[in-house]
Amino acid sequence: MKILNPAVSFDKFFDDLPEYDRKILFLDYDGTLAPFVKDPAKAVPYNGVRELLKQLLEETDTRLIIVTGRYTKDIIPLLGMEKIPEIWGSHGLEHLKPDGTYRVADIKPAASEGLQKARNLVTEEELKSRLEEKPGCLALHxxxxxxxQVAQIRSKYLELWKNIACTHQLLLKEFDGGLELRSPGKNKGDAVREVMAGITEKKTAAYLGDDATDEDAFSALKGSGLTILVRKELRKTGADLWIEPPGELLDFLHRWLEVCRSGKRVI
Ligand SMILES: [Mg+2]
Incomplete structure (x- = not known):
């Protein structure tokens, strides 16, 4: 673990945590709770993570929220949890509440048209199966x-999709292991802002993420919670601290569980 923001104290955060009426734990999925694997459909959480999330949901008053770039319906089987937590999918375009309420933001027709064009440009059979489609977004893994081969695919589709991004007002972003084109207007930071703004009680939060797309969330939470980069190697980030998965991630979830379990309010 490495403290990146000297104004933040890891121990103080946990000492103070029981005092808050609302405790929010935002967790990214890929690269944070689950290691990257060749087939994204097989990316299951690190050993021990599922059990800790289950305990956090059932034994504490934590509002556990998964914030992911993935399609919500694709993340549910990977999480493998009987009780499904709150999920903000497709970078905040989708919102699934634990009671099953589901909402997806409107996608502009021009954006949908651009995504369709981008999909049609992918002609190689071996790449077609590597396309991931979700609301307002197309990703190539x-x-x-x-x-x-990666260098060739990358330069070809960066060029082709860049043109579509320009003409259809879409965002083109590289991520760890691929490229994605998506409808602007929502990012993980918007999800964090919406959650935090909707809570009037005394609240605190932590956000754990690994990717460039998590930086929007780190900056959205700045000053109102703890932001943590979860990654094997440290990189330039706006997060308050850096931890290495899976060991330090498990330690963090375990500490949260212990602190909140003993400090759970009786309602
Ligand atoms: Mg990630």
């Missing part, structure tokens, strides 16, 4: 390909 190249994890597992040879380095040389």
């Amino acid at each position: 190249w994890r597992g390909f040879e380095q040389e």
Whole structure:
């Protein structure tokens, strides 16, 4: 663990945590709770994570929220939890509440048209199966390909999709293991802001994430919670501290569980 923001104290955060009426734990999925694997459909959480999340949901008053770039319906089986937590999917375009209420933001027709065009440009059979479609977004995954092949795919689709991004007002972003084109207007930071703004009680939060897309969430939570980069290697980030998965991630979830379990309010 490394403290990146000297104004933040890890121990003080946990000492103070029981005092808050609302405790929110935002968790990214890929690269944070689950290691990257060649086939994203097989990316299950690190050993021990599922059990800790289950305990956090059932034994504490934590509002546990998964914030992911993935399609909500794709993340549910991977989480493998009987009781489904709150999920903000597709970078905040979708919101699934624990009671099953589901809402998806409107996608502009021009954006949908652009995504369709981008999809049609992918002609290689081996890449078609690597396309991930979700509301307002199209992602191309190249994890597992040879380095040389990745370089070719990357430069080809960066060029092709860049043109579509320009003409259809879409955002083109590289992520760890691929490229995505998505409708603007929502990001993980918007999800964090919406959750925090909707709570009037005394609240605190932590956000754990690994990717460039989590930086929007880190900046949205700045000053009202703890932001943590979860990654094997440290990189430039706006997060308050850096932890290495899975060991330090499990330690963090375990500490949260212990602190909140003993401090759970009786309602
Ligand atoms: Mg991630």
